[in-house]
Amino acid sequence: MNYKNKMISVLYAVVIAVCGLGIAGQAAAGSGVSEVRPLLLAAADVSSANIFNRNLKKPKKHNPPPPEDGIHDTSNEATFSLQAPLEAYKGLPKTTFGNRVDWVKAIDQGLIKPRWDRLDSNEEPFVMDLDIVRPVKASVPDVVFPHRQHTEWLFCSNCHPAIFIPQKGANQINMSAILLGKKCGVCHGKVSFPIETKTCKKCHSKPKPKDWKPPLSEATLKNPWK
Amino acid sequence: MALKNERDLGFKSLLLGVLLTLGLFGVSQPAKAEYADVVINNYADAAGMRPAVFPHWFHRIRFRCKVCHADLGFKFKAGGNKITMAKIIDGQFCGACHNGEVAWSVENCAMCHSGIPGTPTHFHGSTLQRLVAPAYRPLDAKKASKK
Numbered sequence: 001m002n003y004k005n006k007m008i009s010v011l012y013a014v015v016i017a018v019c020g021l022g023i024a025g026q027a028a029a030g031s032g033v034s035e036v037r038p039l040l041l042a043a044a045d046v047s048s049a050n051i052f053n054r055n056l057k058k059p060k061k062h063n064p065p066p067p068e069d070g071i072h073d074t075s076n077e078a079t080f081s082l083q084a085p086l087e088a089y090k091g092l093p094k095t096t097f098g099n100r101v102d103w104v105k106a107i108d109q110g111l112i113k114p115r116w117d118r119l120d121s122n123e124e125p126f127v128m129d130l131d132i133v134r135p136v137k138a139s140v141p142d143v144v145f146p147h148r149q150h151t152e153w154l155f156c157s158n159c160h161p162a163i164f165i166p167q168k169g170a171n172q173i174n175m176s177a178i179l180l181g182k183k184c185g186v187c188h189g190k191v192s193f194p195i196e197t198k199t200c201k202k203c204h205s206k207p208k209p210k211d212w213k214p215p216l217s218e219a220t221l222k223n224p225w226k
Numbered sequence: 227m228a229l230k231n232e233r234d235l236g237f238k239s240l241l242l243g244v245l246l247t248l249g250l251f252g253v254s255q256p257a258k259a260e261y262a263d264v265v266i267n268n269y270a271d272a273a274g275m276r277p278a279v280f281p282h283w284f285h286r287i288r289f290r291c292k293v294c295h296a297d298l299g300f301k302f303k304a305g306g307n308k309i310t311m312a313k314i315i316d317g318q319f320c321g322a323c324h325n326g327e328v329a330w331s332v333e334n335c336a337m338c339h340s341g342i343p344g345t346p347t348h349f350h351g352s353t354l355q356r357l358v359a360p361a362y363r364p365l366d367a368k369k370a371s372k373k
Contacts, residue, residue: 180354
């Protein structure tokens with residue numbers, strides 16, 4: 001009896017081995033995909049309701065080529081011969097706002113060499129390295145305005161005196177004016193980096209001293225019941 | 227109304243349908259075009275020409291702001307320069323470079339005049355446009371371009 005049982009188990013083993021070999025052979029022959037496919041199907045069957053941020057806005061596609069950007073006419077043949085932004089941005093430092101290119105870094109690292117003169121490629125810009133600190137009444141960090149990055153691109157007469165009077169304390173600037181396209185907003189929010197929560201710290205970059213306290217309003221100071 | 231319109235437009239203009247629906251429900255249009263693209267439509271529509279589209283990104287790779295905004299006298303205002311083809315051919319504004327010497331010349335009409343007809347002059351993706359006046363494109367703009 002024992003011997004018979006052993007024989008049967010050996011027979012089973014042989015059958016299983018042969019089956020295994022057969023499957024392995026099939027897999028080796030390339031038809032093994034049928035073994036993997038059920039796994040993939042199972043993954044695809046899982047509900048898409050389980051993803052993160054399901055109800056949030058879909059991420060926008062950035063830097064679309066001209067025919068897909070919504071302002072170029074696709075019935076115009078030349079639209080298709082215009083360069084796509086991403087083609088030009090290859091290799092340039094990235095950001096997460098505006099054109100998604102860090103233009104200042106690109107120029108500092110010599111990755112782009114825009115002309116300072118219409119015709120002469122060798123003319124150097126008139127760069128002035130002077131930081132202006134503007135104290136801010138509110139608790140946000142003070143503003144540091146760097147002339148260097150600006151004079152890399154612009155000429156003095158672009159800003160002075162029409163937009164900013166070149167005199168200490170002569171310019172009243174506030175965020176509402178900037179958001180409405182005045183003062184810094186003449187460029188920032190249109191061409192240069194936009195005013196977004198991601199970019200606050202680019203200007204508001206000098207932290208307040210540790211003992212800083214918000215200034216008390218006149219009404220508070222005059223309050224007889226204080 | 228919105229549903230009926232979408233049915234009429236069919237599969238190919240599904241995108242327009244989506245835009246229409248968005249517009250009708252008061253959702254601001256998604257800003258898709260490249261940041262700082264300027265559409266200039268001071269005179270183009272009236273003259274039966276597509277509005278011109280100026281890509282800032284392409285030009286700032288080649289020139290610093292100073293060249294156009296200080297030397298050539300472009301004001302910092304979309305549509306504030308009153309550019310006409312007569313001035314361009316005369317060598318002013320775009321014509322300072324687009325003369326066949328620095329850049330391709332004015333016979334390539336459709337390279338600049340490539341905007342969707344009826345698009346008003348605006349600065350694409352500007353803060354002001356996003357916060358204050360988001361709806362800039364008439365809903366039937368695409369229909370008009372098909373005629």
